[in-house]
Amino acid sequence: MDNKRNLWSRVWPPALVLGILLACWQAAVSFALVKDWMIPSPVNVVKAAFASNVWPRLMEHTGATLGLTAIGFAGGTAAGFVLAALLHLLPGVRRGIYPLLILSQNVPIIILGPIMTMLFGYGLLPKALLVMLVCFFPVCIAMLGGLTGTDESLRNYMRMIGSGKWTLFWRLELPSALQSLFSGLKIAASYSVLSATFAEMLSPKMGLGGYMVLSTRGYMPERAFASAILIIMISLTLFGLIALLERAVIRWRPGKGETGRHVGS
Amino acid sequence: MLEVKKVSKSFADARGVKEVLRELSLQVAEGEFVSIVGPSGSGKTTLFGVIGGLQQPTAGEVHIGGQDTTGETGHVAYMPQQASLLPWRTVAGNIELSLTIAGVEKRKARSEALVWLERVGLAEYAGAYPHVLSGGMQQRVSFLRALLSPQRLMLLDEPFGALDALTREHMQKWLLSIWEQNRRSVLLVTHSIEEALYLSDRIIVLSASPAVILDEMIVPFERPRKEELREDARFMELRNRIYRHLAEGAKEAGGDGN
Ligand SMILES: Nc1ncnc2c1ncn2[C@@H]1O[C@H](COP(=O)(O)OP(=O)(O)O)[C@@H](O)[C@H]1O
Numbered sequence: 001m002d003n004k005r006n007l008w009s010r011v012w013p014p015a016l017v018l019g020i021l022l023a024c025w026q027a028a029v030s031f032a033l034v035k036d037w038m039i040p041s042p043v044n045v046v047k048a049a050f051a052s053n054v055w056p057r058l059m060e061h062t063g064a065t066l067g068l069t070a071i072g073f074a075g076g077t078a079a080g081f082v083l084a085a086l087l088h089l090l091p092g093v094r095r096g097i098y099p100l101l102i103l104s105q106n107v108p109i110i111i112l113g114p115i116m117t118m119l120f121g122y123g124l125l126p127k128a129l130l131v132m133l134v135c136f137f138p139v140c141i142a143m144l145g146g147l148t149g150t151d152e153s154l155r156n157y158m159r160m161i162g163s164g165k166w167t168l169f170w171r172l173e174l175p176s177a178l179q180s181l182f183s184g185l186k187i188a189a190s191y192s193v194l195s196a197t198f199a200e201m202l203s204p205k206m207g208l209g210g211y212m213v214l215s216t217r218g219y220m221p222e223r224a225f226a227s228a229i230l231i232i233m234i235s236l237t238l239f240g241l242i243a244l245l246e247r248a249v250i251r252w253r254p255g256k257g258e259t260g261r262h263v264g265s
Numbered sequence: 266m267l268e269v270k271k272v273s274k275s276f277a278d279a280r281g282v283k284e285v286l287r288e289l290s291l292q293v294a295e296g297e298f299v300s301i302v303g304p305s306g307s308g309k310t311t312l313f314g315v316i317g318g319l320q321q322p323t324a325g326e327v328h329i330g331g332q333d334t335t336g337e338t339g340h341v342a343y344m345p346q347q348a349s350l351l352p353w354r355t356v357a358g359n360i361e362l363s364l365t366i367a368g369v370e371k372r373k374a375r376s377e378a379l380v381w382l383e384r385v386g387l388a389e390y391a392g393a394y395p396h397v398l399s400g401g402m403q404q405r406v407s408f409l410r411a412l413l414s415p416q417r418l419m420l421l422d423e424p425f426g427a428l429d430a431l432t433r434e435h436m437q438k439w440l441l442s443i444w445e446q447n448r449r450s451v452l453l454v455t456h457s458i459e460e461a462l463y464l465s466d467r468i469i470v471l472s473a474s475p476a477v478i479l480d481e482m483i484v485p486f487e488r489p490r491k492e493e494l495r496e497d498a499r500f501m502e503l504r505n506r507i508y509r510h511l512a513e514g515a516k517e518a519g520g521d522g523n
């Protein structure tokens with residue numbers, strides 16, 4: 001009850017602002033303040049998207065982008081997770097690799113796109129590899145940080161009563177790293193859509209990125225805008241799914257305003 | 266039950282070597298409640314770390330149940346200074362996990378936890394996450410977790426140090442009532458003289474670091490103990506005796522500029 005009202009009161013102000021912005025945009029085009037061959041109006045974008053010769057192709061490209069994003073995200077995050085766990089359990093190796101991982105955060109990995117294409121051609125492989133790489137780093141770093149940041153007094157307690165390395169990992173370190181892991185996953189989620197569409201732009205055959213490039217070359221701004229909107233929607237949806245999963249998994253966290261509430265003595 | 270034989274412990278860091286424990290020897294008999302009183306920073310937690318096998322002593326040995334367990338973990342039930350409940354496990358789940366790590370069968374651990382939570386009036390919180398519990402309740406759960414663990418020696422590290430005075434006295438009474446029904450070997454660390462006198466069979470007074478044993482005394486009161494004990498003349502006398510040791514130690518520590 002209370003929560004629902006709360007949610008609603010948080011949703012409507014930004015929704016209203018968004019509505020006003022769209023209305024202004026529409027008005028600007030309708031009253032010819034902006035030429036509609038430069039920037040199409042929202043209504044025209046929607047009309048163009050649902051046109052019978054466009055919609056099926058849009059959906060086909062959306063499917064391709066979704067597939068590439070999913071493969072890259074799943075592969076990259078899985079690799080990040082596994083490597084983080086391995087490095088954590090092998091402190092010697094970790095000392096060598098961790099500084100490099102941190103440095104890699106400053107490398108715009110996306111620039112490897114053309115090199116991947118050069119090495120592996122125009123198929124799915126180079127694109128998927130690029131997305132995987134991009135997703136791998138934030139997950140690996142966040143997860144390692146979480147594993148290392150485990151509360152020292154909890155660790156001491158668990159060791160004292162006889163937990164081995166393995167029990168420590170499953171029962172203590174992994175659960176306490178979940179919060180960080182999800183921060184990493186959220187970053188990876190938005191990076192994955194970004195890098196997938198970028199990869200598609202490099203070899204425009206399939207996917208929304210490719211379709212967007214073709215539309216701009218053919219000077220069809222409505223279609224370019226429609227694909228942009230779909231890309232944004234995919235990105236938001238993936239992010240939302242991760243956030244939902246986080247809420248489902250991390251149920252023990254004190255809710256906002258509940259942190260300090262104690263009962264009894 | 267427990268024998269600490271000439272244990273020394275030093276830490277080396279950038280500023281040099283710091284000697285925390287010096288040739289410390291002590292015993293705890295089967296079913297005995299022994300307290301260690303010492304000023305903050307005297308090395309009480311460090312001593313527990315050594316007894317519990319978290320840390321290798323620089324010299325000396327630790328024997329538990331007749332076996333040399335120096336540097337081995339898993340031989341003690343432990344109640345740490347902070348409640349240290351896992352925030353992602355329910356109250357019952359926390360107790361259950363500690364028991365299963367110590368080798369109790371899962372189903373038995375579960376039912377033990379529930380029975381005892383009921384017995385100490387925490388049944389309604391069995392399925393709650395620790396963050397909804399007050400500090401005192403968390404400490405109760407933490408004590409229960411140690412009490413139910415199958416290891417025969419319990420180490421309690423300043424279990425009520427973080428609680429307010431009133432809650433603290435309440436908890437001491439509570440702990441005593443449970444322990445007197447269920448005598449386990451206990452080694453308790455505290456900086457509260459009254460707590461030590463009220464609860465234990467024997468008290469060991471520790472100096473500031475490097476920690477050495479200043480005094481050791483039998484607490485003569487019969488069990489079950491009553492609250493009124495705190496006004497007994499012998500209680501006062503023992504209290505003053507311990508107090509003098511600690512005050513002297515503090516003076517010395519002040520003298521050499523700490
Ligand atoms: N891992 C460590 N490295 C260096 N010094 C330590 C370490 N653990 C404890 N000490 C030192 O040992 C002393 C005793 O600490 P502690 O055992 O926590 O005392 P107490 O529990 O009696 O308050 C302190 O001066 C502390 O700085």
Ligand SMILES: [Mg+2]
Nearest residue numbers: 309310346423
């Ligand atoms: Mg301490």
